[in-house]
Amino acid sequence: MSYKLTHLKELESESIFILREVAAQFEKPALLFSGGKDSIVMAYLAYKAFYPAAIPFPFVHIDTGHNFEETITYRDELVELLGASLIVGSVEESIKTGRAVEEKGYTASRNKLQTVTLLDTLEEHKFDAALGGARRDEEKARAKERFFSHRDEFGQWDPKNQRPELWNIFNGKKQLGEHFRVFPISNWTEMDVWQYILQENIPLPSLYYTHEREVFERDGVIYAALDAIPRKPTETVEVKQVRCRTIGDITCTGLTLSTANSLVDIIDEIASSRVTERGGRSDDKRSEAAMEDRKKAGYF
């Protein structure tokens, strides 16, 4: 027998180890589920990690109210399929109760407001660990993130004072009121995620495949022409053949012109792509340290 693991098997094994560590070390963990491919992979990994027992933590979806319909349908079907439970935190609700204030203007997005709803939801349910699908290859501030990322009682990240993480020993000890963000797929790249989806034959929301859609262009990024994004009078709507490379909420998801209608097509497209997947994310374009700043405040 050849004692060699492929890189995908090794990454899977590492992630399952982390997921089990979370179940063992924390009293009340939750899995943050966005409906994007990374959190879908996380959901399937969690299913594998504890089979044949049920996944020992609920999925938490922070709903901006500006989601693609397909995302919500997919989410509900997946929860059913994997026998998981679901908790939804609503940004709409946070705005109504005055906990968050809606941004104004054409570039308004509820992306930043999610942090308020997220922290409130974690506190309301007394979750002490939140599993996220962030990857270190996504963004330069995330490249410095630990697997077990300590958050103080305000939910903040202190990048200069992170706990050293050695071998495969993870220290999830915390004071009352503090919590952890845990990132089991830290070491995966975008390509790894796609190859794994192909290998495991994981069904995805149709948004990831090519489809015809009414879109408009702003600052070189193509957006869905839906009510969530107010259009300027000069922005014209066209029908184009597009797909999502990442899925966030409608206001920050840039679409890619693409005819890819299978996983193999998508992998080919990414292999030859010259921009990162976050190149289409307007939330990262706000400033050079946009992600670092949002993370410090308690963002995903």
Added chain:
Amino acid sequence: MELLRFSTAGSVDDGKSTLIGRLLYDSKSIFEDQMQAVKDASKRLGLGDEVNLALLTDGLRAEREQGITIDVAYRYFATPKRKFIIADTPGHIEYTRNMVTGASTADVAIILIDARNGIIEQSKRHSYIASLLQIPNVVVAINKMDLVGFSEDVFNTIKKEYEEISKILKLKNVIFIPISALNGDNVVDASTNIPWYKGETLLHLLETLPVRVDETKLPARFPVQYVIRPYSDEFHDYRGYAGRISGGSFKVGDAVTVLPSKTASKIVAIDEGNQSLEEAFTPQSVSIRLADNVDISRGDIIIKSDEHKPTVSANVSVMVCWLNHRPLNVGGKYIIRHATDETRAIIKEVHYKVNINTLENILDDKTVNVNDIAHITIKAMKPLKYDSYQENRITGSLVLIDENTFETVGAGMIVHDLEDESFAI
């Protein structure tokens, strides 16, 4: 495709971040929007049209402002042959703890030496850490060859001097490469400026060095992480011991012993998700089912009955790297994390500290401060089941956690008393 993890260490201005930038750039792992961001940042820092590839890896605001690397940064790239994970660790003195962190999982350490300066204290420090953490391969990249006229003599002098150090430190597989990270000589493509060098380029070396072949040949170790009990009608009696194999391999039918209870049993199934395997090996995450209903919980270790057993003892001899600004408290109590086990322990004695700049032992000053490395003995509240770090990186390592702040304050590598000499210099 296999996975290779390597760490890079170098002093300030050795060109470490530039080297990584070069590997990413030349292997076409940098995307246009990342490149544009680096170009913009270079301009802002007053570099004009000169692109500083270091800005690709220095991700935090403070790092870009000060032009230094503060924390371990992880970077990823792939070639058709392998996927690589780089732990890019800062080289300056106050961040030794990050170097240890990055090195703890590495298969290869790249040590950068500035050809103009030769071997300096920091090179010794990095080499000591590579030796302490038992990194299987060390690549000594002698950088900035362009600034010494690509001189073979300079290269050979540094090489000879380094070989003395690697002999003292008992480094395993040491390979020397003359490079210029800035211009790309011998990084991805062979250099025409260095015709006298007949060896491989850095990337080719990384693509071909053996990956952790030895781990699967070690005595089998399975630290139990979590017990899977579905309590469902369909899987009423299912009891799976979940964990990651941390040495050797296990087969269905193997006679096993559970430590510390010494209970004997037999493996009836090895599960991976909803599939059952005949055999599994390091570092797979699986769950193991046994023939007998034995009492097993998190922290126990399953081993093969006919193989070399770990030591079961509450007394542990450890080389510790101190990670915290509050010094080690002799006589004090700490939480110990060892594999999946947790207990408390008291620090009995500091034997000596290591001066990793001069590679000498210090016997007269036993205060263990941040970034110090020391040989200590601890006594745990219950027996640990351990191997030496030389034998097994997982069952031979532990961390110390402060009882009040819960910070990870020490990284420990277990030594057997007979082996103490292997770390003493």
